Amino acid sequence: MLPDITTRADVENLVNTFYDKVRNDATIGVIFNEIADVNWDTHLPKMYDFWEGILFGTGTYRSRPMPPHFKLNETYPFCPEYFDAWLALFYATVDELFEGEKATEVKMRAVNIAAVMEHRIGQINAGTLSSLLHRHQ
Ligand code: HEM
Structure with missing residues (x-):
């Protein structure tokens, strides 16, 4: 039986393990390694704050998650x-390390935020495509 997510150290373990997988992923690794050229020293602590806030209401993440993704999508359409x-790696990481109420909650939160992000990026890209098509009519 695996433990549940209960401490900041658990969140750090989850985030570190997740991004180890992300960095090596054939589909999305390139976005982190090359397109965004992520500074891991700043990105990882930001993600600890983000997920800790979601799970435990700590409020240390004070930014907005969506805009950097919209910006990336401009150069490398999602x-x-x-x-x-992204979700398969996130679920695999949670299931490998944790089980329980918070483990279930974090997966639900991830899938919900991903759905909103995917929907909004889909709308942006549909708009871009449509204006490109009209320009060439
Ligand atoms: C296709 C899926 C995704 C990709 C490829 C992706 C990629 C990235 C990259 C490359 C960054 C770093 C930007 C930078 O520092 O230059 C980033 C930041 C971030 N991502 Fe994602 N992401 C994805 C989905 C998600 C989802 C589903 C969530 C939330 C559940 C999320 C939460 C965040 C947050 C909170 C940040 C930090 C934003 C800030 O600067 O405050 N991402 N993402």
């Missing part, structure tokens, strides 16, 4: 496969 890959 498609549904990227969200599938």
